[in-house]
Amino acid sequence: MRTIFLLLASNIFMTIAWYGHLRHNDVPLWKAILVSWLIAFFEYCLMVPANRIGYASGFSGFQLKMIQEVVTLVVFSLFAVLYLKEPFRWNYLISFSLLLGAVYFMFRK
Known part of the structure; x- marks a missing residue:
């Protein structure tokens, strides 16, 4: 759980770093x-x-990357809707659902 929390916190910082300036073109x-x-x-x-x-807890490198990508999409989605004021469209939801399917297969033994 500590890994997920740290990934969530790191992605909040990275999303702000990469996209926070978009509303400040001046x-x-x-x-x-x-x-x-x-x-x-x-x-x-x-x-x-x-x-x-x-990694020390037993996640593989592939699993860590997949977790990070899902966390990134969740954080970015909230950021885009709340900060950038962009609409969340139905096709984004379908795309994210397909990614969750990828997560399912990644963690299957």
């Missing part, structure tokens, strides 16, 4: 890059331990 690009890198530092401080703890 900020020069170099400043957006610098601020994004500073935010991304904290993402790495959480992502590296998450992967190390998860």
Whole structure:
């Protein structure tokens, strides 16, 4: 569970770093890059331990990557709807459902 929490926290930082500047087109690009890198530092401080703890707990590298991708989509979806004010369309839900099918098969023995 600790791995999932750390992955969730790291993805919140990374989503803000990658996409938070989109609503601030008045900020020069170099400043957006610098601020994004500073935010991304904290993402790495959480992502590296998450992967190390998860791997030591028995997750494979493939499983860790799949968990991270699902967490990324959930975090980004909330961010896009709440912060970027973008609509969540039905085809996104279908796409995410297919990804969850991939997760199911990834964790099958």
